[in-house]
Amino acid sequence: MLSDIERLAQAFNCAERVLIITGAGLSADSGLPTYRGVGGLYNGNTSDGLPIEAALSGPMLQRDPALCWKYLAELGRACLGAQANVGHQVIAELQRLKPQCWLLTQNIDGFHRAAGSPDDRLIEIHGQLAPLYCQSCGQQEDDLAGRLTEQLPPLCRHCAGILRPPVVLFEEMLPERAISTLYEQLGEGFDLVLTIGTSSSFAYIVEPVLRARAVGAFTAEINPARTGISDSVDVYLAGRALDVLPELLSHISVNRICKSSP
Template identity: 55%
Template sequence: MNDLSEADNIAQVAQHLQQAQRVLFITGAGLSADSGLPTYRGIGGLYQQQDTEDQVPIEVALSYGMLRTHPALTWKYLLQIEQACRGVGYNRGHEVIAKLAQDKEVWVLTQNIDGFHHAAGSPNLIEIHGRLQHIHCMSCKHKEVWPDFSHLQLENLPPVCPACGGILRPAVVLFGEMLSPLETLSLTQQVQQGFDIVFSVGTSSLFPYIVAPVLEAKHDGVPTVEINPGKTEISNAVDYRLRNRAAKILDDIWNTWKQMS
């Protein structure tokens, strides 16, 4: 990491971006927070206290074990999260990443389940934690896509499959579940091909599969960039650390890059 000003760092990142052909963006909750999405915890979070109103941590309520044994409770909190996000859309940060994909081969590895990268038009997505709007049955192969959960009522949870009567669930990775093998394979294949620059945007970088592409790029001499107001596990390892809101910094990088083009 260097000690340049934010403007100088942005200029250097834009210069690297100009020369790059393959770009990786790793995105987390900090990017969607600029759309107004709440986090689970922290100031302004949905669940600032240790436990939910049902006296269990949100991580337990949103676990695979709870879904199997008390599906109505898990769905109660899935519905709360979806209600808090309803009507919110992608922001300028998502737009910038999608626009870059019109000029370069851009891949997005995202922890977010909101589908904003897809809606913004990014073509190469690795949604490692799934997407909330994709619904499937736990008992058969039935699948649906729900724009939102407005048709659900608390007293009628969990929703059931119209084909077999089994319990429906969103195609997201709950606590205690394994990652999707298909998404994991896609990530491995793309990292093996290598990238010309790697961005970590709005993620606390707590999971090994989120950290590894950054550290591997750094080891290979590939420029690495972190966009995050706070300090994370990779902050001291990256070449460029931009401590500001994701949407603002990405827009600044876009504008600087366009001036160079």
């Protein structure tokens, strides 16, 4: 009888098309805060007495850019002060092993790209923190680190407009190109869908799992705490990605040939 992690490794070996979905829990192992769930920095209200969904929202950026940037800067400093961990590196290796292994991430830290995940199979559904751009004239600049040491909100050096990062704030639309790519790939189908470190609270995270289940594809979740999809997947592995993913890779590395379950 195979263990759950061996079942997942075997499913990966047998799959041609794979979708890996990652959330804040993966980068938590790099020291970044999660919004919700185990270790969530904002399980209650922020220090300003607001839910994080209000403080980090598009309307707040327009109404009170200094307050919104207070929390954008907190995220920016955390990302600049950390780096990709072994979980990101294992995912990049899984993509190397499978030419049709796609990655959908909610994270804005850029760690997947830094770890070696290919741009042409990476969907950053919430955008990223750089480069900053001016909301008034569109001018771009790359000095996020420098801007975070100055007075907030940062202002454009060309027109004095307010800068922002290309991230999706709460109450804003998802990037059209990322959504289009995601649904194009979902239309082709996946043999395996694996979620890692996400609370699975958004429809565009849950839908790929449900679609996979509907056609009999293998589904799995790696997370320290159970989520709304834990009872629906074929395999739920309780634990940190930092611990589980290297073990998963070790099973894949020594068992490359697809075999039927005993």
